[in-house]
Amino acid sequence: MARKASLSGFPEWLPAERVVEQHVLDTLRRTFELHGFANIETRAVETRGQLLRKGEIDKEVYGLSRLAAENEDKHDPNALALHFDLTVPFARYVVENAGHLAFPFRRYQMQKVWRGERPQDGRFREFTQADIDVVGEGTLAFSYDVELALTIADALSALPIGDFRLRVNNRKLAEGFYRGLGLEDPDAVLRAIDKLEKIGNEAVATILIDEVGATREQADAALALAAIRTLDTSFVEQVRALGVEHELLDTGLDELFQVIDAASKRAPGKVMADLSIARGLDYYTGTVYETVLVGHESLGSICSGGRYESLASKGKKNYPGVGLSIGVTRLVSRILAEELVSAARTVPSVVYVTLADDDSWHQAQDVAASLRGRGIACEVASSAEKFGKQIKFADRRGIPFVWFTQEDGTHEVKDIRTGEQITADPSSWTPPAEDLYNTVN
Amino acid sequence: MARKASLSGFPEWLPAERVVEQHVLDTLRRTFELHGFANIETRAVETRGQLLRKGEIDKEVYGLSRLAAENEDKHDPNALALHFDLTVPFARYVVENAGHLAFPFRRYQMQKVWRGERPQDGRFREFTQADIDVVGEGTLAFSYDVELALTIADALSALPIGDFRLRVNNRKLAEGFYRGLGLEDPDAVLRAIDKLEKIGNEAVATILIDEVGATREQADAALALAAIRTLDTSFVEQVRALGVEHELLDTGLDELFQVIDAASKRAPGKVMADLSIARGLDYYTGTVYETVLVGHESLGSICSGGRYESLASKGKKNYPGVGLSIGVTRLVSRILAEELVSAARTVPSVVYVTLADDDSWHQAQDVAASLRGRGIACEVASSAEKFGKQIKFADRRGIPFVWFTQEDGTHEVKDIRTGEQITADPSSWTPPAEDLYNTVN
Incomplete structure (x- = not known):
C-alpha cells in the first residue's frame, strides 16, 4: 500500500484491490447463506435519539444536515446521523418489522459504518462490517450461541487470512x-x-x-x-x-x-475458552466472542460479539439475540498490506478481441457476444491499432488471451503469457477454468 | 408494498424483498463484468468544495459534522458531505489514481447515494445507483459511446423489468x-x-x-x-x-x-433515436441517453447518461468519459410494488435439519456440514420440538425440504410442498437445481 487515502480514515481501493475485497465479501456471503442466514440492509442513517439512546456513547457519531436548510438544532433527537455499527439499526429494524419476520430470525448484513474517530492503523472513519445475528421473540435457545461460533469459524476459515483464534468467554x-x-x-x-x-x-x-x-x-x-x-x-x-x-x-x-x-x-x-476476555462483558449478558489473527495480534479483534438478553424490546415484547461482527475493512487492509493474496488481473476480461481494421468492429462484436453468451468476460478493441499495441493493451491489464479474426474469417486465440496461439471457434472455445474468473491467489 | 418506510425517503426491504434487490445487483454485476468493466467503490463522503464545485447545484446535499465537535462552519469547503451521485466521486478518483489506472479505464460502481430532496413516488433520499463509465486519458474513441449503449441494453434485458426503451440523442x-x-x-x-x-x-x-x-x-x-x-x-x-x-x-x-x-x-x-431528448444535453457534449420502462413511463428515466468531453481534468491532463447510471432503487421499488417477480423463499436454506431429541444436535450438525460441504444451504433445528412444529418452522420460511435422521441412523428427506418423503444420504442427496438457490421468479 504505497498509496495514501486522500481523506484520512476513508480508504479507497484500486480495482485489483477491490477484487480482493469482493472476494472477502463474496466468501462471507456464501458461507453465511450456507448456514441459512438471510441478508438485509438497513438505511445508513438513524435518528440521533436512536443512536444515542444508551446515553453516554463512546463512538464518535457523524450528524447530518441538509446544506440548504437553516441552522439546525444539533440536539434535536429527530435529526439524522450516520450509523456507527450495524447492531443499533438491526435492533430497530427487528422491532419495526417484527410482524413480517419469522423468529428466530437469522440475518447477515454487510454495510459501511462511520465513526468520526481519529484514524490510525486498522482504524477507519468509514469501514465495512459484516454482521451475523440470530434474534428470538421472547426466548432464544442457547444452541444458537454454539452455532454462531461454528458459523464464524467456518467463515473465517474460508478467508485468505491465515490462522485465527476465536476466543470465547461468558x-x-x-x-x-x-x-x-x-x-x-x-x-x-x-x-x-x-x-x-x-x-x-x-x-x-x-x-x-x-x-x-x-x-x-x-x-x-x-x-x-x-x-x-x-x-x-x-x-x-x-x-x-x-x-x-x-x-x-x-x-x-x-x-x-x-x-x-x-x-x-x-x-x-x-476456538478457545479464554477467561481473560473482559471487553464487552459489561453489555453482553452471556457468551462473548473476540477474534485475533495469529501473528497479527496488534491489529486487535477482527471479529467480536456476544449474547444480549435484550437486543431490542418494545412494550412487553423482548428480543434476545446473539451475534458477531467482522471488521471487513480492517481485514482487507491487512490482507492488502501484507500481500496475503492478490488479484489475477486488474479487469474481469479474460479475452481481448483485437481489430484487424476499423471495419471489423462489428465482426469483433459478434465474437464478443458469442463468448459472453457462454459466460466468458471479454472486451473489444476500440480501434485497429498495430497488433503489438493491442496486445500491450491486454497485457497491461493482465488479460490472458487475445483474439484475432483473420481475413478469411477463421479465428485464432493467443495466450500472451506463454505465446501459444491456436485456431479457435468463438462458439466453442473455452479458457481454462482457473482463468475464467478474476480470482485471488 | 403495504409497509411504509419508518423514515420517509429511506426505503428498507424485508428479507424476501432484499433477495429481489440482490438479484438485480448480481445480474448487473455479472453483465458488466462480462463486458469487461472492473468494479470500484468510492467513499461515501466528499469535501463540500468538491461536491459544490460546479457552482449552483440543484441536488440537495447532506452535510456531515461530528456531533462531538464544536459548531462547524457550514461553508468550510473542506467540511464533509455525502455524495449525491457516483459521477463526481468517480471523477475525483480518476484524477487521484490516474498513475495507477490503465486508460481507457472501464469501471462499474454500485453504491448508495443521498439527496435531501422531498421524497415522492420513485424518488428517495437514500438510493442505490449502478454506474458504468469508460474514461480516457486525453482522448476516448467514439466506439465506446456505441459499446455503452449495447452494454446497458444487455444489462437491462437481463433484469425482470419487462420491456424498456433506451432513447438516444446527440x-x-x-x-x-x-x-x-x-x-x-x-x-x-x-x-x-x-x-x-x-x-x-x-x-x-x-x-x-x-x-x-x-x-x-x-x-x-x-x-x-x-x-x-x-x-x-x-x-x-x-x-x-x-x-x-x-x-x-x-x-x-x-x-x-x-x-x-x-x-x-x-x-x-x-434502442431508439429520439431527437426530443433535451435533458442533460446542456452538460453532456455528445451522446445522451435516457431510458423508460414501457408501461411505466411515469416513473421517469431509469437509466441516463452521456458523453463528457471532460469528465475530469488536472493541470494539462483531460479525461473525457462516457457513462450511464441505473437507478437501482427506483427499479427495485417498482418491481416489488408491481410484484413483477418475487423470491422463492425468505431464507437461503433449502433444507431444514430436524431434531428427534436434544441429544441428536451433534448428529444433525454432521448432516448439515455434509450438505454445506456440497453447496447446499441448510439450518439445524435449535431444539427437539414435535416434528409438526419443526416442519411448520421450515414451512413458514418457505424452506422446501426437511431432513429426518432415524434412530437406526438412516436418513429421510421430505419435500414439504408435495409431501413426498424418500430415503437419502447426506453425502450424496442433492435438491433439484431450481431449488438450490433462493431464486426470483
Whole structure:
C-alpha cells in the first residue's frame, strides 16, 4: 500500500484491490447463506435519539444536515446521523418489522459504518462490517450461541487470512465467579481485568485491592481465573480447582462448555475458552466472542460479539439475540498490506478481441457476444491499432488471451503469457477454468 | 408494498424483498463484468468544495459534522458531505489514481447515494445507483459511446423489468441543427424543448419565439426535429429532409447513426433515436441517453447518461468519459410494488435439519456440514420440538425440504410442498437445481 487515502480514515481501493475485497465479501456471503442466514440492509442513517439512546456513547457519531436548510438544532433527537455499527439499526429494524419476520430470525448484513474517530492503523472513519445475528421473540435457545461460533469459524476459515483464534468467554461465568468470591461489583472487576494485557498482573491486582475493595486472596483468585485458556473443555476443571462456588458460575461454565465442546470437535484449534476476555462483558449478558489473527495480534479483534438478553424490546415484547461482527475493512487492509493474496488481473476480461481494421468492429462484436453468451468476460478493441499495441493493451491489464479474426474469417486465440496461439471457434472455445474468473491467489 | 418506510425517503426491504434487490445487483454485476468493466467503490463522503464545485447545484446535499465537535462552519469547503451521485466521486478518483489506472479505464460502481430532496413516488433520499463509465486519458474513441449503449441494453434485458426503451440523442446534432437554423443560443432552445412533454408544441413554440428570439419558421423546424423518433437509422433521412446544414450537425448525425446502426442490429427494438431528448444535453457534449420502462413511463428515466468531453481534468491532463447510471432503487421499488417477480423463499436454506431429541444436535450438525460441504444451504433445528412444529418452522420460511435422521441412523428427506418423503444420504442427496438457490421468479 504505497498509496495514501486522500481523506484520512476513508480508504479507497484500486480495482485489483477491490477484487480482493469482493472476494472477502463474496466468501462471507456464501458461507453465511450456507448456514441459512438471510441478508438485509438497513438505511445508513438513524435518528440521533436512536443512536444515542444508551446515553453516554463512546463512538464518535457523524450528524447530518441538509446544506440548504437553516441552522439546525444539533440536539434535536429527530435529526439524522450516520450509523456507527450495524447492531443499533438491526435492533430497530427487528422491532419495526417484527410482524413480517419469522423468529428466530437469522440475518447477515454487510454495510459501511462511520465513526468520526481519529484514524490510525486498522482504524477507519468509514469501514465495512459484516454482521451475523440470530434474534428470538421472547426466548432464544442457547444452541444458537454454539452455532454462531461454528458459523464464524467456518467463515473465517474460508478467508485468505491465515490462522485465527476465536476466543470465547461468558459473562455469567465471570460474574458468578466474582460473586462466589464475595466481590459484589463484577463490572468494576471486569474493567480492571480488561487492563491485564496493557498493565500486567501486579498492576491489576493493585486496582482490585485499592479501588474495588478486594482482598489479596480475592485479587489473586480473579487473576487466576483470567489466566485460564484452553482449546478444549479442560477449562472447566481448572475453574473448579479454584474452589469458588456460585449458581451463576455453574450456568456460565455449562454454557461455555457447550460452545467449546462443539467447537473443539468441529473446528479444532480455532476456538478457545479464554477467561481473560473482559471487553464487552459489561453489555453482553452471556457468551462473548473476540477474534485475533495469529501473528497479527496488534491489529486487535477482527471479529467480536456476544449474547444480549435484550437486543431490542418494545412494550412487553423482548428480543434476545446473539451475534458477531467482522471488521471487513480492517481485514482487507491487512490482507492488502501484507500481500496475503492478490488479484489475477486488474479487469474481469479474460479475452481481448483485437481489430484487424476499423471495419471489423462489428465482426469483433459478434465474437464478443458469442463468448459472453457462454459466460466468458471479454472486451473489444476500440480501434485497429498495430497488433503489438493491442496486445500491450491486454497485457497491461493482465488479460490472458487475445483474439484475432483473420481475413478469411477463421479465428485464432493467443495466450500472451506463454505465446501459444491456436485456431479457435468463438462458439466453442473455452479458457481454462482457473482463468475464467478474476480470482485471488 | 403495504409497509411504509419508518423514515420517509429511506426505503428498507424485508428479507424476501432484499433477495429481489440482490438479484438485480448480481445480474448487473455479472453483465458488466462480462463486458469487461472492473468494479470500484468510492467513499461515501466528499469535501463540500468538491461536491459544490460546479457552482449552483440543484441536488440537495447532506452535510456531515461530528456531533462531538464544536459548531462547524457550514461553508468550510473542506467540511464533509455525502455524495449525491457516483459521477463526481468517480471523477475525483480518476484524477487521484490516474498513475495507477490503465486508460481507457472501464469501471462499474454500485453504491448508495443521498439527496435531501422531498421524497415522492420513485424518488428517495437514500438510493442505490449502478454506474458504468469508460474514461480516457486525453482522448476516448467514439466506439465506446456505441459499446455503452449495447452494454446497458444487455444489462437491462437481463433484469425482470419487462420491456424498456433506451432513447438516444446527440448534443452536436441538436446544437448543429439550431446553429444551422440561425439560432445562436442552443442551450436556451434545449431548455424550451425540454418542456415539450409537459406543455406541448404550441407553448414551446411561443417560448422559442418570445424568449429565444426564433422566427415562426425556426420554431417549427426545431419542433420538427424534436418529433423525430426511429428504431433504425432512418432518422438521418428525416433530419436531412428538414434542409438544415451545419458541420456540427453532420458530426452529430454521424455519431448518432453509429449508435443506432449497431443497436438496431444487436439489440433490435430496444434502442431508439429520439431527437426530443433535451435533458442533460446542456452538460453532456455528445451522446445522451435516457431510458423508460414501457408501461411505466411515469416513473421517469431509469437509466441516463452521456458523453463528457471532460469528465475530469488536472493541470494539462483531460479525461473525457462516457457513462450511464441505473437507478437501482427506483427499479427495485417498482418491481416489488408491481410484484413483477418475487423470491422463492425468505431464507437461503433449502433444507431444514430436524431434531428427534436434544441429544441428536451433534448428529444433525454432521448432516448439515455434509450438505454445506456440497453447496447446499441448510439450518439445524435449535431444539427437539414435535416434528409438526419443526416442519411448520421450515414451512413458514418457505424452506422446501426437511431432513429426518432415524434412530437406526438412516436418513429421510421430505419435500414439504408435495409431501413426498424418500430415503437419502447426506453425502450424496442433492435438491433439484431450481431449488438450490433462493431464486426470483
